[in-house]
Amino acid sequence: MNAFGNLSGVKRDFLHIGIFGLVYLVLALVVSNSYYQLIMTIVPIWAVMGLSWNLLSGYSGLISFGHAAFFGLGAYLVALCSVVWDLNPWITIVLATLAGAGAGLLVGIPTFRLRGHYFALAMLAYPLALLYVFEWLGYQEVALPMHREAPLTYMQFENPVYYIVIALVLLMLALGITSVLSHSRFGMSLLAIKLDEDAAEAAGINSLYWKLAAITISGAIAGAAGGFYAVVLLVVTPLAVFGMLVSAQALIFAMFGGVGTLWGPVLGAFILVPLSEILYARYAADFPGIQGVIYGVAIIAVILFAPEGVLWKLRAMRKPGTFRMLGSTASKADFGVSEELLVVPPVHDGKPVLEVTGLAKAFGGLQATSDLSFSVREGELLGIIGPNGAGKTTLFNLLNGFLRPDSGDIVFHGQSLQRQRPNRRCAAGMARTFQVPKPFTHLSVLDNVVIGAYVHTRSKVEASRHASAAIHLVGLHDHLDLPAANLTNKELRLMELARALASKPTLILVDEILAGLDPQAMQDMLVVLRRVRRLGITIIIIEHSMQAMVQLVDRFIVLDHGALLAEGSPDSIVRNPAVIEAYLGRQWRQEEAGDE
Amino acid sequence: MDALQTLENVLQSLVAGLLIGSMYGLMCVGLTIIFGVMRVINFAQGEFMMLGMYFTYFCFAWLGAEVYFDGLWFPFVLAVLAGPAVFLLGLILHKALINAVTGRRASRLEAQGHYAQLVLTLGIALVLQNGGLFLFGSNPVSVSNELSYSAWEWGPMVGDRVSVFVNQAQTISAIIALVVVLCFGLIMVKTRLGKSLRAAADNPDAATYMGIDVDRAHRIAFGFGIGITAIGGGLLASNVSFQPYIGTEYVIIMYAGVVLGGLGSIRGAFLGGLSIGILQQVSAIVLPNQLQGTVIFVCFLAVILFRPQGFFGRRDRTA
C-alpha cells in the first residue's frame, strides 16, 4: 500500500502509452501502402483532437461544439507563416499551440459566463465566424510552399513514415498530458464541476479558474493538431479546418469511445476515421457525403445505445450492475484518526464569527427574507427553525454566496462578504451542507471528501490526510471506496458533512441534515454534530422539527415568512405561543388555551 | 455616390430586409417553439429548412408549373405544403429518436440529458446534410418562380430619382410568412391543443397532473417547429439558390434572430428574424458579401453575452 496511489495510476498510463507507441511504430514500419500510411498519419491527429475536446468537455461537462476554431487557427497559422515568412513547421507548430491556448483563454473568458444552451450556441458560432472571416480575407485556399531541398527542416518528407512518427509523438504527448492532468487536482476539480457545480463551488473549488485552465490547454492541443494537419495536407481551406464537421469529429470520437476516459477518444478515432476514410474512398463517387452520414449515424447510435461511449458500455457489460466510477479510485491508505487537523483554535476576542444586518431578498413579489439581523458567537451552536416556506434555505444561500441580497450586509470574521463567490467564502472558512444532499455521484466517498480539502491544501497527501480525518470523525471509514451513489440517505448526509469538514472551516452551515432520518439515525447524527462542535467549529443548523434540536443547540432563531419571529433559549422558544402557532396552527393554540 | 443614391440604396435595403426578414422570422418562430416547449436546442433546424426547400423544388419540378392552379401561385402553395410534410417527419423523428433523450427518460442521463439532446440533433443534422448531398446532388438549384423576376416600382419619390423596387415573389412570400405566424399564434392561444402545449412548457409536472401527456406535447411541438421552418425554407426557395449544405449558413441567422427576440417567445422570434434580415441587407451596402455573416455572428454573440433574455419577447418566458 502506498500513499501515492495516484502516481501509480499515472505510471500505469505511461506504461500503456509506451506500449501503444511501440506497437504503432512497428505497424508504421511494416505498412507500405501509401494510402494506409496517410490514414495512419491522419488517425492520430484526429485522436489528438478528440483528446483535446475530452480535456475540456469530457471532464467538465461543458460541451463544446466549436473546437474547430482552435484547430483552424492552428492550421492557418502554420500555413500563412510558411507562405508569408517561410517559417518552418517546427517553429510554427509551437506557435500554433500557443495560438490555440490564447484563443482558448480569449474564448473562455466571456463564454464561461454563459450556461448550458447559450454556451453551446456560442461555441458553435466561433468557428463559423472565423470561416467567414478567412474567406473574406481571401484565404480560400492556402498552399504550403514546397521545400524539397530541406525535408527535415520543413517537415516535407519523402518517406511517409516520418509523418506517422511525428503524428504518433503528438498523440503520445497528448495522452501523457491528459493522464497527468486527469490524475491530478485538475481532473478531480473538473469532474466535481461536471457532477455538481454548486456543490463544488461550496466546497471551495474555483470553477471559473479550472474551466479557463481546461480550455486553454484544450485549445493548445487542438491548435497543435491543426498545425500539423496543415503540414500533412499541404493545403488549407476554410471549410476543411473551420467547418462543422471538424468540431463534430472532435466531439464524436470522444463521445463514441468514452467520455472522460484516457483511451476513449483514441478508440473512437481509430475506429471511425479509417471506417469513414475507406468508405469514402470506395463510395464517394457514388455516395457523396458518405463521411458525414457515417459520423451522423455514429453519433445517433452512441447517444441512443451507449450515451457514455463504447468503453463505458464495455465496462458495464463486463461487470453488470456495478456503478460507473470516475476519478482516482482512492488509495486504501488510511491516514487514521488525526482529528487535531480539523480543530479550530479559539480566538476569544469577543467578536462574533458572523454578523448579519438588515438582510433582505425578494423573488418577484415574494419577500423571501425580510430585514433579518442576528449574530453568531464563536463556538456557538445556533439553530434556525421555522415552518416550510419560512426562508431558511434562502438565508443559507445568501450567507453562502449562491444568492445576492437585495440589501443588508454579511460580515464574516470581521470582513464584509460583499459579492464574494461561494468558493471564496469556503476558503475564508465557511462550509455548508445541503438540504437535499449533493454528492459527486460517480466518485468514491474518499474522493468526494478529498475534493473538499483542496481549498486549503497543496499536496495530494495533505488533502488525503484531512479527508481521512473528516471521514473518521463522521464514522464513514468503512465506506471509503464506495461510490457515493450507493449510499443511504444518512450516509450521504454524513459524507457531505465530512466534505465540509475537510475544508477546515470555522463555520459550518448545516441544512436540514436530519430530514428523512428515523429516530435512531437522528440520534446518531446528533452524536456526530456534537463531535464537530467539540472541535471548536461554530455551527448554524437549519431544522424543521424541533424534536432533536432541542437537545443540541445553544440558542434558537425562529423564522417565519422570511422574518425573525423569535430568538432565545430552547426552553423559551418551545413555550413561545407565536412559535407554536406558526408550527401547529392557530387552532392548536386555541384548543390548548381552551383546555387549560 | 450622392445622397439620393445612398437614400435609394438604404430604402431598397430596408424593403428587401423587411421582406426577406419575414421569411427569416418565420423560420425563427419554428426554432423558438422547439426551445420554448421542449427546452431543446435543435442543431438540425437548418437542415429542416433545407428539406422544405427541396420539397418545394422537387414537387415544382415534377408536377410542373402549368398543371395545377395558375402557375404563378404554385411555388407558394408548395412551400406551405412543405409544412405538414415535414411536420409528419418530425413526429416520426421525435418518437424514434428524440424521445429517448428528453422528458422523463432524460433524468437518468447526465445533466438531465441536455447534452444528449444537443448532440443527437447534431447527429441528425449531419445525416440530413450529407444524405441530402447524396440524394439531391451538390449543384445549386432554385425554384424558378416567374414572380421572382418581377417587381413593383415604388416611386420615383424625389423628382425622377429614388425608386424602390419591391420584388413580387418576396412580397407574397413575406405575406404568407406573416399569415402563417399569425395562424400559428392563434393556434397556440385559442385552441385546447395550443394551451396544452403552453402548459406543458410552463410546468411539465403540473401538466401531467392535469392529464396532459407531456411527451406527446413535445412531439407535436417538435413537428410544428420544424414544419414551420420548412415553410420558411420553401418560401425562400424562390428567392435564393441552395444546395444541401445551406442549412449551416442559415443556422446562425436563425439562432441570432431567436436569441435577439428572447428564447421561447414567438412574437420575439418573428421580430428578431425580421431584424436580422434588415441588418443583413443594410450591412450589404457597406460590407462585402462574406462579412455579412460575421456581422450577424457578432450581433448574436453580443446578445447572448450582454442581454441573453433578448429584446422583443414578453417578459413571460424565461429561457
Added chain:
Amino acid sequence: MSDALLQLESLSAGYGGVDVLQDVSLTLDRGAFVAVVGPNGAGKSTLFKTISGLVMASAGNMTWQGQNLGNVQAPKRAHLGIAHVPEGRQVFPTLSVLENLEMGAFVNRDRAAFPEFLEKIFTWFPVLKERQRQPAGTLSGGEQQMLAIGRGLAADPAMLMLDEPSMGLAPAIADEIFTRLVDIHRSSGLAILLVEQRVAEALHFADYAYVLEAGRIILSGKPAELQHNDRIRQAYLGM
C-alpha cells in the same frame, strides 16, 4: 363494491434507488376527508407524486376504485378522476387564470359542461372571476392557491389531493382556504386527501388522519384520538 377509492398497501417508493416511503398503507373512502401530517422530509410530497405517477413505486400496491394503479401511466391517472393540487401551487404562470382552469378541465370529455363548472368555481373563489384574464404568475400566493384548487376541481374528480395548501400563506388566508375547502367537501361529497403542516387544522376537518415520519406511518386514527397525542407534539416541537 367496497367504498374504498384509493388503497395503498405496503407501498415503498423513492428516488434513485433510495426509498423515501417505506411500507406505507393507507385507505381513502368515497367522500371521505383524510389528512396526512408529519415533519419535513417525512415523504408526504413523495406520497402524492407516487400516486400521481411521477415517482415509481418500488414495492407494494396502489389500487384506485379496485383497479391496479401501478400500470397506469402518469398522464392517464388524471383521467381516472385523481386531481392533484401540488405543493407550492404550481400554476401555469404564463397562462391566464381562465386558461389554467381550462387546463384543469382538460380531462373532461364533456366540454359543454365546463361553463357550469366555471361558474361554480367562481362562486367558491370570486377573486378568480375578477382576475380571470390575468396571467396566473401575477397572482398573490393565496390567489394562486385558490386557482390551483379551482384547477383541481375543474376536472370534476372523484378525489382531490392537496399538498400543503397553507404553505407560505398568511394564517388568515390559509384559514379562508380551509373553510372553502370544507364547504366544497360538504356540498359535493368530493373525497379529499390532504397533506398539511398545520396539524390542528388538518385534524380539525378530517375524518381520519395518518402520521408520516421518516417515510413510515407511525400513527393513524380519528382526529379525536390523535388530537392531543404526545407523539405528534414530539415530532414537531420536541416536547
